Amino acid sequence: MNATTSSVTRKAAREPVIFEISKPGREAPTQFPPLARGPDAGAPALPAHLRRQARPAMPSVSELQAVRHFTRLSQLNFSIDTHFYPLGSCTMKYNPKACNSLAMLPEFLNRHPLAPASASQGFLACMFELQEMLREITGMHGVSLTPMAGAQGEFAGVAMIRAYHRARGDEGRNEIIVPEAAHGTNPATAAMCGCVVREIPCDSNGDVDIEALRAAAGPKTAGIMLTNPSTLGVFERKIVTVEKIVHAAGGLLYYDGANLNAILGKVRPGDMGFDVIHMNLHKTFSTPHGGGGPGSGAVGVGERLLPYLPIPVVGRDGERYRWLDERDRPKSIGRLSAFMGNAGVNMRAYIYMRMLGRDGMVRVAEFAALNANYMMRRLTAEGFDAAYGMRRASHEFIITLKRQHRQYNISAMDVAKRLLDYGMHAPTTYFPLLVPECLLIEPTETEAKEDLDRFCDAMSEILREMAETPEMVSKAPHTMPVRRLDDVRAAKLLDLVWKPAAARAGE
Amino acid sequence: MPFIPHTPQDIAEMLQVIGVRSVSELFEEIPAELLAGPLTGVPLALSEIEISRLMSDRAAIDGRPLNFIGGGAYEHHIPAPVWAIATRGEFYSAYTPYQAEASQGTLQLIYEYQSMLSELTGMEVSNASLYDGASALAEACLMAVRANRSSLSRRILVPRTVNPLYLQVARSIVGNQGVTLVTLDYDRASGRMLAESLQQFTGQDVTALVVQQPNFFGVLEEVDELTDWAHANKALLIGVVNPLSLALLKPPGLWGGPASGNQGADIVCGEGQPLGVPLASGGPYFGFMTTRMQYVRQMPGRIVGRTLDAEGRPGFTLTLQAREQHIRRGKATSNICTNQGLTVTAATIYMSLMGAAGLERVAAACMQRSAQLLKALTAIRGVKTTFTGPRFHEVVLSLDRPAAAVLEELARRGILGGLDLSQHYPELKSALLVCATETKNDADIARYGQALAEVLGAASAKAGAA
Numbered sequence: 001m002n003a004t005t006s007s008v009t010r011k012a013a014r015e016p017v018i019f020e021i022s023k024p025g026r027e028a029p030t031q032f033p034p035l036a037r038g039p040d041a042g043a044p045a046l047p048a049h050l051r052r053q054a055r056p057a058m059p060s061v062s063e064l065q066a067v068r069h070f071t072r073l074s075q076l077n078f079s080i081d082t083h084f085y086p087l088g089s090c091t092m093k094y095n096p097k098a099c100n101s102l103a104m105l106p107e108f109l110n111r112h113p114l115a116p117a118s119a120s121q122g123f124l125a126c127m128f129e130l131q132e133m134l135r136e137i138t139g140m141h142g143v144s145l146t147p148m149a150g151a152q153g154e155f156a157g158v159a160m161i162r163a164y165h166r167a168r169g170d171e172g173r174n175e176i177i178v179p180e181a182a183h184g185t186n187p188a189t190a191a192m193c194g195c196v197v198r199e200i201p202c203d204s205n206g207d208v209d210i211e212a213l214r215a216a217a218g219p220k221t222a223g224i225m226l227t228n229p230s231t232l233g234v235f236e237r238k239i240v241t242v243e244k245i246v247h248a249a250g251g252l253l254y255y256d257g258a259n260l261n262a263i264l265g266k267v268r269p270g271d272m273g274f275d276v277i278h279m280n281l282h283k284t285f286s287t288p289h290g291g292g293g294p295g296s297g298a299v300g301v302g303e304r305l306l307p308y309l310p311i312p313v314v315g316r317d318g319e320r321y322r323w324l325d326e327r328d329r330p331k332s333i334g335r336l337s338a339f340m341g342n343a344g345v346n347m348r349a350y351i352y353m354r355m356l357g358r359d360g361m362v363r364v365a366e367f368a369a370l371n372a373n374y375m376m377r378r379l380t381a382e383g384f385d386a387a388y389g390m391r392r393a394s395h396e397f398i399i400t401l402k403r404q405h406r407q408y409n410i411s412a413m414d415v416a417k418r419l420l421d422y423g424m425h426a427p428t429t430y431f432p433l434l435v436p437e438c439l440l441i442e443p444t445e446t447e448a449k450e451d452l453d454r455f456c457d458a459m460s461e462i463l464r465e466m467a468e469t470p471e472m473v474s475k476a477p478h479t480m481p482v483r484r485l486d487d488v489r490a491a492k493l494l495d496l497v498w499k500p501a502a503a504r505a506g507e
Numbered sequence: 508m509p510f511i512p513h514t515p516q517d518i519a520e521m522l523q524v525i526g527v528r529s530v531s532e533l534f535e536e537i538p539a540e541l542l543a544g545p546l547t548g549v550p551l552a553l554s555e556i557e558i559s560r561l562m563s564d565r566a567a568i569d570g571r572p573l574n575f576i577g578g579g580a581y582e583h584h585i586p587a588p589v590w591a592i593a594t595r596g597e598f599y600s601a602y603t604p605y606q607a608e609a610s611q612g613t614l615q616l617i618y619e620y621q622s623m624l625s626e627l628t629g630m631e632v633s634n635a636s637l638y639d640g641a642s643a644l645a646e647a648c649l650m651a652v653r654a655n656r657s658s659l660s661r662r663i664l665v666p667r668t669v670n671p672l673y674l675q676v677a678r679s680i681v682g683n684q685g686v687t688l689v690t691l692d693y694d695r696a697s698g699r700m701l702a703e704s705l706q707q708f709t710g711q712d713v714t715a716l717v718v719q720q721p722n723f724f725g726v727l728e729e730v731d732e733l734t735d736w737a738h739a740n741k742a743l744l745i746g747v748v749n750p751l752s753l754a755l756l757k758p759p760g761l762w763g764g765p766a767s768g769n770q771g772a773d774i775v776c777g778e779g780q781p782l783g784v785p786l787a788s789g790g791p792y793f794g795f796m797t798t799r800m801q802y803v804r805q806m807p808g809r810i811v812g813r814t815l816d817a818e819g820r821p822g823f824t825l826t827l828q829a830r831e832q833h834i835r836r837g838k839a840t841s842n843i844c845t846n847q848g849l850t851v852t853a854a855t856i857y858m859s860l861m862g863a864a865g866l867e868r869v870a871a872a873c874m875q876r877s878a879q880l881l882k883a884l885t886a887i888r889g890v891k892t893t894f895t896g897p898r899f900h901e902v903v904l905s906l907d908r909p910a911a912a913v914l915e916e917l918a919r920r921g922i923l924g925g926l927d928l929s930q931h932y933p934e935l936k937s938a939l940l941v942c943a944t945e946t947k948n949d950a951d952i953a954r955y956g957q958a959l960a961e962v963l964g965a966a967s968a969k970a971g972a973a
Contacts, residue, residue: 014820018619018859028860031586033872033945036879044878047897050727052757055863056626059619066859067588070852074597076612081596087605094510095600098555104590104785107566112576113789114926119918122568123788136548148638148790151832151842159683188832188842194683197837235536266534267541286510290849291613292603292635292809294791310679334679338579338641338672338778339789347788351562357552358545360509367511369533374521392536420609428605431833448512449521475817480608482822490814490826494803496632498622 014481015072018059019498028063076481077291078425084451088396088428088440089183089231091261091283096352099287103347113339117322124321127343128314130350131298137361138260138277139270140300144309146341153278153297154189154225154256159333160276160301160308161223161252162193167331173250177216177224179208181231181432183258195222202434206232206388213245221251228255228272229262229394231432232387233372233440243273252276252304260284261444262369262395265362275302284364285349296345307331312340367445368395375443375452382460387435396442398435399427405437408466410473412437415462417484418476422458509552572918573951575880577901577942578723578926579640579670580789581781583751583869584946585853586860589783593853603809603845607824608816613848614823617811620855627753627858628746628775629760630797634808636846640778641673643794644717644747645680646807646841647776650798651715651743652686653840654773654805658741660712666691666700668722669747671931686714695934698726698894698903705736713740715773719747720756724940725877725901726894727756734763738770746772750795751781752899754866755874774798783857784850793847793854804830807841872945873900876952880943883956889963893938901942903928903935907963910939916962922955 061069078085085092111123131143147153158176165173176190180199187197200212208226217224224246228236236242246253255269255277261284269277281287281296289295301309311332315324323340326332356364372393376386379399387398401412416426416439428440443452465472477483513521518530527533534542553561574582593599597612604610604617621633637643648663665674665688678688691704699722716737720728730746737744746759753759759772780792798806804827812826832839861869877900884890889907906913910927917924925941932938943952 015615017615017622019622027862027864028586029865031584031860032865032868033584035868035872036875044897046755047727049731050757050897052753052755055867056629056753056758058623058626058861058863058866059859060862060864061859063586063588063860066856067592069859070588070592070616070856071595073612073616074592074595076610076615077597077601078606078609079597080600083609085602087602090602092600092602096510098558100594100599102559102562105562105566107569107571109785109787110571110574110582111569111788112574112582112786112923113580114576114578115572115574115923116914116918118915119572119923120569120788122565125568126562126565133549136546139543148642149843149845151844152638152642155680155842159679162683184831184833184836184839185842185844187837188835188839191837191839192680192684192842194685235534237536237538239541240538263537265546266543267537268543271541271543288599288849289602290847291598291601291610291616291852292848293845294638294793294847294849295845335672335675336642336679337639337790338670338676339639342638342790343788344785344791351558354550354553354558354561355555356509358547358549360552361546361549363508363511366530366533367508367513370513370518370521370525370530373525373527373533377524377526392533416606417608420606425609426606446510446512449517477608481611482608482820483817485607485816485822485824486814487824487826490812490824491829493814494632494800494826495813496618496621496803496810496826497625498619 015069017498018061018069021065021069022060024060026060026062028066030063083423083425084447084455085425086427086441086443086455087425088442089258089431091442091444092289093286093444094446095286095288096355099348099351102351103344108347121321124314126347126350128316128321130346131314133353134279134298134300137264137268138300139268140277141303142306142309143298143300144313145298145346146310146312146336147278147297147299148337148342149293149295150258150278150280150297151185151189152336153299154185155192156299156310156333156336157254157276157278158189158193158195160305161254163308163333164252164305165222172220173222175220176222179226179230181434182225183231183256186225186256202232206230206234206391207236207238208242210238210241213242217245217249217251219250221249223252223254225254225256227259229259233394233397234388234391235394239272259394262365264365266365270302276305281345281349286352287345287348294342294345296342296349308333310334310336364445371443371445371447371452372397375441375456378456379459382456383463384459387438396440399439399441400435401437404466408470410466410470412439414473414476415439418462418473419458420477421479424455424458572921572923573954574923575925575941575943575955576923578940579672579778580786581942582786582944582946583781585783585785586857588860589853589856592856593849598852599849604825611823614811616852616855618813618823620851621811623855623858624795625797627750627758628748628797629758629771630775631800632803633795633797634806634810636779636851637794637796637808637843638847639790639792639794641676642680643776643796644673645677647745647774647796648677648681648686648715649684650774650805650807651745654802655714655743658712658714660714661686662689662713663715663717664689664691664708664713665717666693668693668700668724668728669717669719670723697896698724699728699896702732709740713742715743715745717745717747721749721752721899724894724903725898726896727899730762731764734770734772735767738767743773746775748775748777749781750777750779751866751870754863754870779850779854782854784853791847791850793850803827805840807843809846869945876943876945876947877902880941880952883952884959887956887960887963900944901940904939904941906937906939909937913962917958920958922958924955924959
């Protein structure tokens with residue numbers, strides 16, 4: 001493996017900001033619509049006080065310049081299509097090309113969201129079947145596809161829990177119990193729903209501290225938010241006890257689907273006693289992450305929460321599909337998006353699920369677990385410490401660099417940056433927060449053994465560098481388009497929009 | 508095995524390294540009584556040939572009707588380079604740019620996007636996008652509560668001329684946080700919000716006033732007066748705008764009368780879909796949000812900044828992350844985690860290709876086509892214009908009978924004739940919201956006119972015979 005420090009080997013030079021290659025008067029006129037002429041052509045003039053007076057300073061480039069600029073920008077990215085991307089908790093698996101090309105059939109692309117159901121039976125059939133498949137794999141009673149991302153799915157889930165308690169006249173339940181290892185969206189969601197968060201610790205084996213849970217659960221408990229496997233990368237073995245305690249206290253159980261990939265077809269959240277779940281279709285069902293979205297955060301519910309599902313939902317009357325809205329679901333927590341959520345993302349998930357099929361679902365969990373456990377064993381053999389090495393890894397696992405940090409003053413961030421030089425995207429760093437200097441590694445089931453081996457070899461090489469050439473690690477990356485960026489400066493001297501050089505100089 | 512590369516030999520070697528005999532042993536920590544049986548509700552796997560056939564058949568069922576519906580989602584020409592580049596794997600299959608050095612493409616693109624949206628809206632800063640226009644309004648309301656420190660009421664005024672679906676979404680999202688949305692009526696003649704309905708709030712504690720321009724009826728609001736009213740009453744002004752219209756309309760950053768110094772809107776948000784994103788049944792789109800620099804720390808969502816690297820060269824990174832959930836957890840500005848990176852990529856390419864001149868042409872062509880449509884349809888007996896206010900590219904028509912049955916009849920002829928407004932505005936019993944964009948030509952408009960004349964004529968002939 002050869003990752004040199006020389007700056008001349010950087011993969012690509014800096015690409016100018018598009019405003020720097022703009023030139024007044026340059027256009028891509030083929031893209032402009034014709035303007036009608038003649039006496040009937042004119043639209044009524046806009047009132048002067050509502051008109052724009054000066055043209056906005058937008059880019060002014062040819063079609064080729066735009067194509068080249070954005071193609072070059074794309075080449076500055078790591079992506080699943082180009083690099084191993086073991087970003088823990090994000091499930092960066094292969095996004096099959098057919099999911100994209102079939103979701104982009106012109107009839108689907110041009111379907112207006114407010115088109116009547118009579119002109120939408122093909123689309124609605126796909127969405128109905130997607131709801132049904134998600135219901136089946138989660139063991140829930142009903143599914144709504146409308147939340148636009150995991151965080152919005154979480155919001156829907158907690159809002160439904162609150163609506164349920166309110167409808168029973170149980171107004172005092174405003175506490176959400178969250179394990180301290182939870183993803184940051186969990187407490188943020190609880191706050192958005194007007195709830196108070198009660199954090200409980202985990203025991204040294206990574207399971208929920210049952211005594212702490214018993215102490216926290218009570219008449220104020222609205223519910224508990226859990227991922228299982230947890231963010232620590234291990235299955236919550238006491239889930240049955242957790243379920244009994246929370247339900248006995250009158251609370252409901254919320255399943256954060258962040259880690260659904262680990263248990264797909266193996267165990268269903270509904271069978272574990274969960275009342276509500278959100279799924280990240282962009283993780284488990286492989287829709288594109290698109291540089292940070294769009295996602296889709298479909299929610300599933302058990303019987304008790306069925307009336308509260310966010311609208312719209314696709315229903316079926318005989319052979320016809322139609323939207324169910326507030327007229328059918330008067331107790332719904334309402335709408336979360338103007339139309340029906342990220343329909344195109346849901347379409348891609350539908351296509352993916354049909355290609356996996358019944359048997360493919362369970363294989364996802366099996367091979368995700370095989371890859372994660374294999375890497376955990378290999379890395380511990382190379383001299384790294386697994387945070388929960390005494391446990392089976394789920395679809396991901398945590399390496400803690402606490403020992404290396406003490407010994408070589410090399411941080412998890414340094415190792416993450418050095419991995420980029422080896423042509424691999426870094427794992428998630430510093431999450432979960434309670435494991436010091438951690439890397440959360442999720443290979444996913446679509447990676448071949450050779451790629452896992454390459455990653456483990458690189459890690460082993462980096463460990464050697466820590467002892468022999470520590471600057472190679474502490475100053476990494478060396479081969480990216482930029483060196484390490486000054487985040488403090490970015491936050492202090494906020495430069496968030498382009499200004500012409502003259503304006504910059506005057507600042 | 509679909510999408511799983513393991514050979515039997517790989518599996519054997521890996522199991523040996525782990526020290527187990529079978530893959531199922533890896534799941535031994537799951538209590539046995541919880542293990543699932545076969546997923547009989549999931550059909551068996553399809554090959555790519557089979558799924559392609561299924562999806563083409565499903566697509567054919569929906570066909571390609573001639574569309575005149577707007578109502579918050581607009582059919583526009585999308586230049587070929589837009590999605591050819593946006594679906595490149597390097598953009599399509601990357602994630603949130605946490606590792607800035609390996610994500611400069613996405614980061615620089617978002618910085619360019621922020622620059623363009625700030626410029627279009629006439630505001631100082633933009634975030635990296637939110638989910639959609641409706642949820643962006645909800646976030647804008649929550650942001651206004653944080654930003655307007657002089658207001659304690661958490662009361663936000665929302666005219667009924669704001670997209671009613673946006674209002675529903677905003678209610679679902681802000682309702683749990685003690686924020687009240689008070690609706691204001693509109694003027695039945697002009698289709699503008701009723702200025703008098705504001706008077707009862709003059710001098711009271713109002714957190715913000717929302718103004719949509721063009722409004723849901725396609726009518727232009729008197730944004731200057733409304734902005735000045737808000738500021739005179741220490742309320743923030745939230746502008747909801749169609750970004751494409753801003754090629755021709757006064758940017759919200761300059762709203763407000765000259766007498767009060769064109770103070771401008773405080774928070775601007777809206778639906779980015781008209782900028783190169785296909786209709787696609789309602790998503791994925793993207794919501795945008797821009798504001799004044801003084802409120803940047805109250806803004807939700809990701810923000811990209813330009814900075815320097817260790818060698819002093821410029822580069823891009825996520826910044827102001829201290830506002831966000833992964834740092835602040837329960838005290839974050841929002842629980843939002845992702846933006847809508849892929850659709851923002853498309854929009855940034857779209858805006859770059861069109862430039863100011865192209866956007867202006869598209870906006871002007873939309874205005875022309877909708878004026879042409881209005882003329883063609885109101886020439887039919889029983890069809891009238893409902894509102895007198897100036898318009899952008901949508902218009903409300905009054906029919907001589909309920910719109911629903913007319914629309915069904917048009918749909919049978921392959922025409923989506925507009926949106927029946929009676930569901931959201933019961934007082935507008937036979938009103939139809941129609942839109943024509945630059946994608947419609949003379950023949951399309953003639954076809955709609957002819958079909959509508961037939962539908963209305965046939966129906967009245969029937970009534971006469973009975």
